[in-house]
Amino acid sequence: MPIEVELQELAAGIAREAGELARERRAVGVALAATKSTLADIVTEADREVEQLIRDRLSADRPGDGFLGEESGAADSETGITWVVDPIDGTVNYAYGIPSYNVSIAAVRGGDAPDAWEALAAAVYAPAVDELFTAARGGGAWLGGRRLGVTGPNPAGALLATGFGYDPATHDGDLATVRRVMPLARDLRRMGSAALDLAYVAAGRLDGYFERGLKPWDFAAGALLVEEAGGLVTRIDTASARPMIIAAGPELHARLSAVLEI
Numbered sequence: 001m002p003i004e005v006e007l008q009e010l011a012a013g014i015a016r017e018a019g020e021l022a023r024e025r026r027a028v029g030v031a032l033a034a035t036k037s038t039l040a041d042i043v044t045e046a047d048r049e050v051e052q053l054i055r056d057r058l059s060a061d062r063p064g065d066g067f068l069g070e071e072s073g074a075a076d077s078e079t080g081i082t083w084v085v086d087p088i089d090g091t092v093n094y095a096y097g098i099p100s101y102n103v104s105i106a107a108v109r110g111g112d113a114p115d116a117w118e119a120l121a122a123a124v125y126a127p128a129v130d131e132l133f134t135a136a137r138g139g140g141a142w143l144g145g146r147r148l149g150v151t152g153p154n155p156a157g158a159l160l161a162t163g164f165g166y167d168p169a170t171h172d173g174d175l176a177t178v179r180r181v182m183p184l185a186r187d188l189r190r191m192g193s194a195a196l197d198l199a200y201v202a203a204g205r206l207d208g209y210f211e212r213g214l215k216p217w218d219f220a221a222g223a224l225l226v227e228e229a230g231g232l233v234t235r236i237d238t239a240s241a242r243p244m245i246i247a248a249g250p251e252l253h254a255r256l257s258a259v260l261e262i
Contacts, residue, residue, distance in 0.1 A: 004136035007081070007107040007121035011221075012134050014057045018050045019103045019127035022088055025049065026097070044088070044095055047071050051087035054105065058083050068112040070217045081120070082112050084220035089124075090193030099128030104195040106220035114216050115238060122221035124199045133199040133225055141202045141228035150231035150249040151204045157186030158207035158252050161197040164190070165213045170242065174212065177244075180259050181210065184252075194245075198222025201247050202229035208248030208256055212237075219245055236261055 025046040051071045058065060066077025069085040083105065088094050090101035103125045108117035124133040133148070135141040141148040160181060164174045178188065189206065191197060194214055200206040202225035223233040223245075232253040236244045246256050 002136070002139075004120045004139060008123065008134050008136040008139070010058075010061055011083075011105040011107060011121050011123035012125075012132060014054055015103045015105050015123040015125035016132060017057070018054050018087065018105075019125040021053055022046055022050050022094070022101070022103065023127040026094060044091060046094070047088045047091060050103065051085060054083075054085050054087060054103075065107075066112065068216060070215065074112055077111075080109055082108050082117070084108055084112065084217050086195065086217040086221075089195040089218065090191075093192045098192070099126075100191045100193045100196055101128065102126040102193060102195050102199075104217065104221040106224060108220060112216065114220070114235065117220075119220060119224040119227075122224040124195045124221050124225065126196060126199075133202065135202075135221075135224045135228040137224065137228070139228070141225045143203055148202045148225070148229040149204060150201060150226065150229050151207045151252075152249055153251050154186070154207065158184055158248070159187055159189065160185045161189040161191060161200070161206050161209045163192065163194060163197070163211040163214075165242065170213065177210070177212070177260065181256065184255055184259065194218040195222040198233075198247055199225050201231060202226045204229075208246070208252045210244060210246050210256060210260060212244045213242035214245055223247065 051069050064078035066082030067075040086104040089104045094101040105123045107121040108119050110117040120137050122135045197209045201209050226233050226247045233247045
């Protein structure tokens with residue numbers, strides 16, 4: 001079995017188990033554990049518990065692999081493979097009872113820096129709706145038994161998604177970016193989960209996605225889904241504190257890039 005497929009199957013199984021734990025914890029109530037970058041950016045006890053489950057399962061199945069998790073930090077790789085994990089992407093949605101949250105797991109080769117790694121496998125599992133998106137490099141992106149593909153040009157304009165940072169100081173800049181993009185759009189969505197936004201681009205539910213300030217675990221799995229569905233994913237302003245990610249089919253990606261790379 002190719003290593004990419006092996007890693008995909010492992011990621012998928014663990015994502016399902018972790019997602020079920022997250023869903024169960026949500027059903028009995030959410031306890032807030034801390035805040036992250038700002039008071040609005042929260043961590044729940046479930047985030048930590050779910051990440052520990054993922055870390056334990058990966059350690060048992062693939063000892064020596066590296067790990068980069070949102071809640072528990074990094075561990076160096078002895079094998080060349082690193083797992084990049086967001087245990088609950090969309091934590092604010094999760095805390096408020098909004099079903100747009102997921103478990104995001106990616107296996108990458110080449111270290112834990114996005115500009116250096118090669119993504120090999122990905123799983124994004126949305127437990128509230130029981131949808132599992134998976135990809136293996138060279139093997140396509142999938143939702144259940146259906147192979148995914150990004151959309152092509154639409155004369156009505158593009159259905160786009162974006163997100164905003166939790167720091168109020170960044171909101172004016174983010175809104176200015178939206179104003180630049182809107183001439184290309186038929187409408188805009190703001191779901192609060194980067195991995196799901198990317199998965200939906202891969203599935204053709206969205207035409208494109210852009211956002212500043214994502215962390216590696218926010219997009220590692222979702223970016224591979226888009227690429228394996230025939231789309232393009234790039235990052236610009238990577239030397240800044242808030243790089244921009246752009247994901248879409250090739251033609252729309254070019255148009256978004258022309259607007260956003262100003």
